[in-house]
Amino acid sequence: MLDVQDLRVSFRVRGGEVQAVRGVSFQVNKGEAVAIVGESGCGKSVTAQTIMRLIPSPPSLIKGGSIRFMGDDLLKKTEKEMQRIRGKEIGMIFQDPMTSLNPTMTIGRQITEGLIKHQNMTKQAANRRAVEMLQLVGIPNAEARIKQYPHEFSGGMRQRAMIAIALACNPALLIADEPTTALDVTIQAQILRLMKDLQQNLGTSIILITHDLGVVADMCDKVIVMYAGKVVETGTKHEIFKNPKHPYTKGLLRSVPRLDQPKDEPLIPIFGTPPDLIKPPAGCGFCARCDDAMRICAERDADNVSLSDTHQVRCWLTHPLAQEVAR
Incomplete structure (x- = not known):
């Protein structure tokens, strides 16, 4: 490969x-x-x-x-x-999620950005996929979490969110x-x-x-x-x-x-x-x-x-x- x-x-x-x-x-x-x-x-x-x-x-x-x-x-x-x-x-998980995630964008928007660009998904379909990805990486209450910003996540949750972004497009x-x-x-x-x-x-x-x-x-x-x-x-x-x-x-x-x-x-x-x-x-x-x-x-x-x-x-x-x- x-x-x-x-x-x-x-x-x-x-x-x-x-x-x-x-x-x-x-x-x-x-x-x-x-x-x-x-x-x-x-x-x-x-x-x-x-x-x-x-x-x-x-x-x-x-x-x-x-x-x-x-x-x-x-x-x-x-x-x-x-x-x-x-x-x-190719997806990438960076060393420090706090400096790699955009502090002005919600977690959901940062996941859906790649889905809309690479998979030609509608906004609604991308949001559903974002919820699925957060659930896949073990973040509870994903429907509410996609509306939150990186500073509202703990260190472990930010790293999980980074993994979700990296894996969103398989x-x-x-x-x-x-x-x-x-x-x-x-x-x-x-x-x-x-x-x-x-x-x-x-x-x-x-x-x-x-x-x-x-x-x-x-x-x-x-x-x-x-x-x-x-x-x-x-x-x-x-x-x-x-x-x-x-x-x-x-x-x-x-x-x-x-x-x-x-x-x-x-x-x-x-x-x-x-x-x-x-x-x-x-x-x-x-x-x-x-x-x-x-x-x-x-x-x-x-x-x-x-x-x-x-x-x-x-x-x-x-x-x-x-x-x-x-x-």
Whole structure:
């Protein structure tokens, strides 16, 4: 359904050019849930917004690559053509619903706007569909709620309303950019369960951008690990959690609390900071923070190595000449 190949996106700033996305490639199949994980600033949200063609230009600049959705390259579409795709074919749940929802429009109007534009519905039919969508995402008393404004909703209800807007036209692909970041744990669980049910019932493909590896383990089929604007490891969730190969992926997993570890055992953080992407390193971006770094890691970035049909990693430790790392 979605095929991203060698995507490169930069931002022009006063100090130079920030290479936010540096050759990202991945695929999403029909009905599949794919997670993109990595620390802040690694290029996850820029990748998602580039798929939707929402990053402003200037200062952004798409330097190369392709984004094929249903066989068509989205990077070659005009803005008018993208307006026909956004909401209808690809929906997006943004990170902060309070700043993403229009405070001057009722929730109902924000849902019906896409239905009237993309589905050619009458206002009455669109209102009925808006009520159905709010009921679908678990908002009670939907007939009254569609007349209310975003500030009259709680944080969890605003996020549900965002999901209703994104799913109103039954898009084939849903991009969720950290949809549970601002919510408490109970509401997080409800939102994720809702998205999982919608995926199973409607066959919607999902790209989930998140920091929470627990969410990934519960919800996603495939995991893409990004660091410093590049994909460093890709695999099924079982391959990533049971047999991680890149030192950064291992570091992410070590820094997460586990129920099978003693309570007094400290978490192991990843020390250091990500590289400056105005002047990215010549070699591996994780080299300066990696305990297993070799001289070649600083000089040249590794090629992508396929460990199986579904598991790929970009690391010199997987090279046949590399020594086995002993613990």
